[in-house]
Amino acid sequence: MAGLPGAGKSYVAARIAEATAAVVVSVDPIEAAMWHAGVGGPDRPDVPTGYAAYVVAETVAEQALRGGAGVVVDAVNAVEPARAQWRGLAARTGVPLIFVEVVCSDAATHRSRLEARRRDIPGFPEPTWDDVASRQVDAWTHERVVVDTAGDPRRVDDDVARLVCDLRTRRA
DSSP states (O other), X not given: OBOOTTSSHHHHHHHHHHHHTOEEEEHHHHHHHHHHTTSOOTTOTTSOXXXXXXXXXXXXXXXXXXXXXXXEEESOOXXXXXXXXXXXXXXXXXXXXXXXEEEOSOHHHHHHHHHHOOOSOTTOOOOOHHHHHTOOOOOXXXXXXXXXXXXXXXXXXXXXXXXXXXXXHHHO
16 A cells, blocks of 8 residues: 555555455554654654664565465555565565555545544554645656545445455466
């Protein structure tokens, strides 16, 4: 998964995982757990835990893949080095990789969702709209599927159904 906070990545990830019996590996709860354990946190910007959380997520995902499970990684993946990390994991484990970029093309809807969301990740602050709007996002250089969550939720469910069919075909 890839996309800005509040675009709907976690919703799409959960639907894909539910339909394919895959494991969801989400970077934000991993980073929050690191903070809870005393490693970095909002009060310790000198300890960059974002990259470390991606590395931990990669290790968890690799173990699940080597055990035969499908994996959906729920992370922003806004920059090319993060995306390259998942391409490397797919190559090492010999599994197919599909990047799904989740966007919300209606800025007002995206902002409203972000400002209203309350995830159950203790100690993990929600980003502000300014944080999201100013975030660096690298141009895509590899194939991806784009799911736009603005508008009719049935269209998102249709997109997920097509993705699930594609995933099953690639795994077969």
